[in-house]
Amino acid sequence: MTLTETRPSVRHDRPAVKPRNPTRFAVFFALLVLLLLVVAPLLVVALNAVKSPAQYASNGPLSLPDHLYFNGILDFWNRVDFGQKLWNSFISSFAVAVLGVLLSILNAYALGIGRVRGRIWFLIFFLVANLLPQEVLVYPLYYLSKQLGLYDSLFSIVIIFTVVQSAFGTYLLTSVYAEFPTELLDAAEVDGASRWRTLWWVVVPVSRPTLGVLFTFFFIWTWNEFFLPLVFLVSNDRQTVPVALGVLQGDRLMDATTTSASALIGILPAMLFFLIFQRTLTRGITAGALK
Amino acid sequence: MAGKRRQSGYAVYLVPGVIASLAVIVVPLVMTVGISFTRWSGIGEPIWIGFANYTRLARDADFWASFGHILLLILAMAVLPTLLGLVLAAVLFDYVAKHFGNRWAGVFRAGYYLPQVLPVAVTGIVWGWILHPEYGALNRVLNSVGLSRLAVNWLGDPRYALYTVMGIMVWIQLGYPIVMFMSGLQRIDPELYEAADLDGATWWQRFRKITVYLIRPEFYVVLITTTIAALKIFGQVFVLTRGGPSNATLVPSYFAYKNFFEKAQVGYGSAISTVLTVIIIVLAFVFLRLQNRAERTASQ
Numbered sequence: 001m002t003l004t005e006t007r008p009s010v011r012h013d014r015p016a017v018k019p020r021n022p023t024r025f026a027v028f029f030a031l032l033v034l035l036l037l038v039v040a041p042l043l044v045v046a047l048n049a050v051k052s053p054a055q056y057a058s059n060g061p062l063s064l065p066d067h068l069y070f071n072g073i074l075d076f077w078n079r080v081d082f083g084q085k086l087w088n089s090f091i092s093s094f095a096v097a098v099l100g101v102l103l104s105i106l107n108a109y110a111l112g113i114g115r116v117r118g119r120i121w122f123l124i125f126f127l128v129a130n131l132l133p134q135e136v137l138v139y140p141l142y143y144l145s146k147q148l149g150l151y152d153s154l155f156s157i158v159i160i161f162t163v164v165q166s167a168f169g170t171y172l173l174t175s176v177y178a179e180f181p182t183e184l185l186d187a188a189e190v191d192g193a194s195r196w197r198t199l200w201w202v203v204v205p206v207s208r209p210t211l212g213v214l215f216t217f218f219f220i221w222t223w224n225e226f227f228l229p230l231v232f233l234v235s236n237d238r239q240t241v242p243v244a245l246g247v248l249q250g251d252r253l254m255d256a257t258t259t260s261a262s263a264l265i266g267i268l269p270a271m272l273f274f275l276i277f278q279r280t281l282t283r284g285i286t287a288g289a290l291k
Numbered sequence: 292m293a294g295k296r297r298q299s300g301y302a303v304y305l306v307p308g309v310i311a312s313l314a315v316i317v318v319p320l321v322m323t324v325g326i327s328f329t330r331w332s333g334i335g336e337p338i339w340i341g342f343a344n345y346t347r348l349a350r351d352a353d354f355w356a357s358f359g360h361i362l363l364l365i366l367a368m369a370v371l372p373t374l375l376g377l378v379l380a381a382v383l384f385d386y387v388a389k390h391f392g393n394r395w396a397g398v399f400r401a402g403y404y405l406p407q408v409l410p411v412a413v414t415g416i417v418w419g420w421i422l423h424p425e426y427g428a429l430n431r432v433l434n435s436v437g438l439s440r441l442a443v444n445w446l447g448d449p450r451y452a453l454y455t456v457m458g459i460m461v462w463i464q465l466g467y468p469i470v471m472f473m474s475g476l477q478r479i480d481p482e483l484y485e486a487a488d489l490d491g492a493t494w495w496q497r498f499r500k501i502t503v504y505l506i507r508p509e510f511y512v513v514l515i516t517t518t519i520a521a522l523k524i525f526g527q528v529f530v531l532t533r534g535g536p537s538n539a540t541l542v543p544s545y546f547a548y549k550n551f552f553e554k555a556q557v558g559y560g561s562a563i564s565t566v567l568t569v570i571i572i573v574l575a576f577v578f579l580r581l582q583n584r585a586e587r588t589a590s591q
C-alpha cells in the first residue's frame with residue numbers, strides 16, 4: 001500500500017438496523033463499557049482540573065465541580081511559565097518536521113528514483129537506524145554537544161531529531177518513490193529539466209500527500225519525545241512541554257488538583273493535534289507500516 | 292516501476308543525509324560500542340578494560356531482572372494488545388459497522404486510540420495521580436465504596452508496581468492494533484464473508500478462517516513494532532516509577548540511563564545499551580525473515 005491512496009472502506013451507511021437482537025445489544029454494550037474505561041482516566045483528569053482544592057478535599061475526585069475553578073490551571077501555567085514551554089515545543093517540532101521532510105526527500109530522491117549504487121545498503125542502514133534505542137546514542141551525543149557548545153539548546157534537539165525522524169522518512173519515501181510514474185520523469189527529461197528542477201517541480205508536487213503525512217508524523221513525534229529532551233534541555237526556559245511535566249511529577253508542590261490541571265494542559269495540545277490530523281494520521285499509521 | 296533508471300548524478304542528493312547520519316547516528320553508535328570496553332566516568336581518559344563490563348553484566352542480578360521485566364512488558368505491550376485488538380477490530384469492522392453503522396465503528400476506534408496520542412509524560416502524570424496512594428482518585432473511590440482492602444499502593448509497592456505498569460501499558464497500546472487491523476480488513480473482499488455466511492459459518496469460524504488469515508501482514512507489523520517498543524521502553528517507566536520501588540520496574544533503558552547520568556558509570560551504561568541494541572536488531576531481522584517466509588508460503 002502506498003501513501004498516496006487508500007481504498008475507500010466498504011460502506012455500511014444504511015440507516016442503523018433496529019437492534020432487536022439481544023446479542024447485538026450485549027456486544028454494543030460491552031464495547032461501550034470498554035470505551036468508557038479507556039476514556040475514564042482522561043475524564044477524571046478534566047473533571048478535577050477545574051475543581052478547587054477545598055472541593056476536592058471535601059467531595060472527592062468523582063464529584064462534579066459546583067463552579068468552574070480555573071485558578072489551578074492558571075497557577076500552574078504561571079508557575080512553570082507554560083507559554084514558554086509551549087513555544088519551545090512548537091518551534092522545535094516545527095523545525096524538525098520541515099527539515100526532516102526535506103532531508104527525507106533528498107535521500108529518497110537518490111535512493112528511490114535515482115537508484116544509486118549500493119542503495120540496498122543505504123536502506124538497510126536507515127532501517128537499522130530506525131530500530132536503534134536512543135540510549136545507545138545518547139551519551140556520545142551528550143558529550144559531543146557539550147564539546148560543540150550545543151548542550152542545553154534547542155538546536156541540538158532539532159538537529160538530532162531531524163536525522164532520527166528522517167531515517168524513518170527516507171525508508172518510507174523511498175518505497176513510494178520507487179513506484180513513481182516513469183512517464184512523468186521522462187517527460188521532464190525531454191523538456192530539458194535538470195534533476196534539481198525535476199525534483200522540485202515534478203516529484204515533490206506529485207508526492208505532496210505522502211509528504212503531508214510525514215510532516216504530521218514528525219511534528220507529533222517530536223512534540224511527544226521525552227528521553228533526549230530530558231537529557232539535553234536542562235535549563236528551565238529551554239524545556240519542552242513533556243520534559244517540564246515529567247520532571248514536576250512527584251514534586252511536593254503538586255497537590256491533586258494542580259496535578260490534574262497540569263495533566264489537562266498537557267493533554268489539550270495533543271488532543272488538538274489529534275483532531276486536526278485525525279484523518280491524515282489514521283491513514284498514515286497504516287500506510288507507514290505497510291511499506 | 293522505474294526500471295533501470297540508475298544514472299549518475301543522483302548520488303549528490305545523498306550527501307547531506309550521509310553527513311547528518313554520520314554525525315548523529317554512526318559516530319555516536321561506534322563511540323558507545325567503544326566506550327563499552329572501558330571504564331569511564333565521563334570525565335578524563337577512558338581506561339580500556341576489555342570485556343569486563345560484559346562479564347559484570349552477566350553476573351548483575353539487576354540486569355537480568357530488567358530483562359525479566361521486559362518479558363512481562365512484551366506481554367503487556369505487544370501480545371495482549373495484539374490479541375485484544377484483533378478481536379475488537381473484527382467486531383468493530385464486520386459487526387458494529389454492519390449493524391449500527393460506520394459512524395459508531397469510527398467513534399469506538401477513535402476512543403480506543405485516544406491514549407496513543409498523549410505524550411508519554413502526560414500519561415505518567417495522569418496515572419501517577421489517579422493511582423496515588425493518598426490523594427489518588429482510584430483509592431478514594433475504592434475506599435468510599437467499602438473496598439479499602441483493594442486500595443493498595445499501586446505504583447509504590449514492589450509487589451504490585453510492575454503489574455500496575457503492565458495494566459497502564461495495555462491501556463496505552465490497545466488503540467494501535469485496532470487501527471492497523473481495521474484498515475487491513477478493508478482489503479478483504481466482502482464477497483468472501485458473504486460466501487462464508489451462505490455456507491452457514493458462525494461469526495467465530497469466519498473470524499478464525501478468514502479475518503485472521505487475511506490480515507497476517509498487519510499482524511506481523513503490529514507484533515514487531517510493539518515488541519521493539521517494549522524493549523525500548525523508557526519514558527513511561529521514568530514518569531511512573533523511575534524504575535522503583537526497589538528496582539521492581541527496572542528496565543534496560545532506564546538501567547542504562549541511571550548508569551550514564553546518575554552513577555557516572557558510562558562504560559557500564561554503554562555495555563547495557565549495546566546489548567539492548569544487539570537484541571533489538573537481531574529480533575527485528577528474525578521477525579522480518581519469518582514474515583518473508585510466511586508470505587512466500589502463503590503465495591505459493
